[in-house]
């Protein structure tokens with residue numbers, strides 16, 4: 001409990017500032033526009049990369065400790081922010097009410113990523129866009145077997161994080177078409193770094 005509440009949020013904030021992740025944030029996040037829902041905003045590390053095309057941000061985060069960190073980081077945001085302190089499996093927003101959904105390195109930790117993606121699909125306008133950056137299942141059999149072996153231990157240490165989720169399949173199964181996808185390893189240990197970065201639309 002002490003680890004989950006006091007140690008892990010600071011460790012996570014530190015780890016998620018890794019330069020390679022920041023480069024991906026800088027590449028993907030400026031495409032968000034209009035009313036944006038960020039799912040699992042964590043400590044708010046995407047906030048500096050939102051452009052002036054964002055008119056409002058719904059910031060969803062179930063961890064009160066991470067939400068407090070994100071709030072601190074949000075003081076200079078040039079758009080209004082509404083904080084949603086809930087899990088993504090049930091999003092308290094109306095159907096077709098947001099222009100962009102952003103989810104970065106969060107689907108790996110969700111209890112039910114299929115249900116959460118279904119909710120993201122429901123709240124997205126028909127012409128809206130999903131922007132995602134996630135790590136997950138490698139296409140290489142050797143790496144996959146390590147991902148499967150490590151996940152039961154890793155998820156206990158890393159806030160429920162699964163190393164072996166096939167993110168593109170999960171996203172498609174929830175009713176999205178993938179419009180762009182770059183999937184590759186970023187520098188670092190291979191079981192942790194196979195990264196899916198892309199955009200999707202409602203089918």
Ligand SMILES: C[S@@+](CC[C@H](N)C(=O)[O-])C[C@H]1O[C@@H](n2cnc3c(N)ncnc32)[C@H](O)[C@@H]1O
Nearest residue numbers: 016040041042063087088104105106109110111
């Ligand atoms: C590795 S962190 C990533 C944080 C942030 N998205 C980033 O890019 O730095 C995983 C995040 O997923 C959140 N999370 C875990 N389960 C969730 C759920 N069911 N719904 C929404 N967010 C969840 C965690 O609280 C945490 O903020």
